Amino acid sequence: MRRIEEKKQRGFLRMGWGSVTNARFEIKPMDLDFSGYDTIVLCMPVWADKPACPARTFLRDARLDGKKVHLLISTGGGEIDKPVAVAAADLAKKNATVGVTARVIAGFGRKYASDGELEQAGREFAAKVKGAGS
Numbered sequence: 001m002r003r004i005e006e007k008k009q010r011g012f013l014r015m016g017w018g019s020v021t022n023a024r025f026e027i028k029p030m031d032l033d034f035s036g037y038d039t040i041v042l043c044m045p046v047w048a049d050k051p052a053c054p055a056r057t058f059l060r061d062a063r064l065d066g067k068k069v070h071l072l073i074s075t076g077g078g079e080i081d082k083p084v085a086v087a088a089a090d091l092a093k094k095n096a097t098v099g100v101t102a103r104v105i106a107g108f109g110r111k112y113a114s115d116g117e118l119e120q121a122g123r124e125f126a127a128k129v130k131g132a133g134s
């Protein structure tokens with residue numbers, strides 16, 4: 001499991017505005033070659049109805065050509081149709097597609113779900129991905 005980390009910390013307004021304007025937030029260097037992987041799961045939060053900027057940098061830069069990427073999306077309560085569509089459009093540019101998707105309501109400002117509930121959501125999602133066959 002790898003963690004996508006921003007190079008620079010930003011406040012709420014910059015994060016939200018960055019998402020609205022499709023800004024590229026730099027992420028810390030990581031291995032972005034997924035050619036040897038069959039199953040790829042991206043866990044990401046929603047910012048302003050889109051994948052969070054660091055997740056979008058990943059979607060744009062990772063070598064995911066021809067891959068199916070499963071998305072576990074945390075929100076403050078919002079739906080995930082729009083962020084899934086944005087991720088699908090980013091992936092389509094490299095002939096990659098979105099696989100299984102699920103939403104977990106994690107909280108907005110204040111934590112909504114306990115760590116145990118988040119872990120349970122992760123386990124349920126893993127079972128769903130397994131059931132879908134890579």
Ligand SMILES: Cc1cc2nc3c(=O)[nH]c(=O)nc-3n(C[C@H](O)[C@H](O)[C@H](O)COP(=O)(O)O)c2cc1C
Pocket residue numbers: 012013015016044045046047048049050073074075076077078079106107108109
């Ligand atoms: C800048 C910003 C914008 C957000 N926009 C939305 C939104 O449009 N819809 C929503 O349901 N939650 C929104 N959220 C809440 C996040 O999705 C939520 O805090 C996140 O999923 C929690 O995961 P984390 O603790 O890993 O950040 C936003 C949060 C931030 C920081």
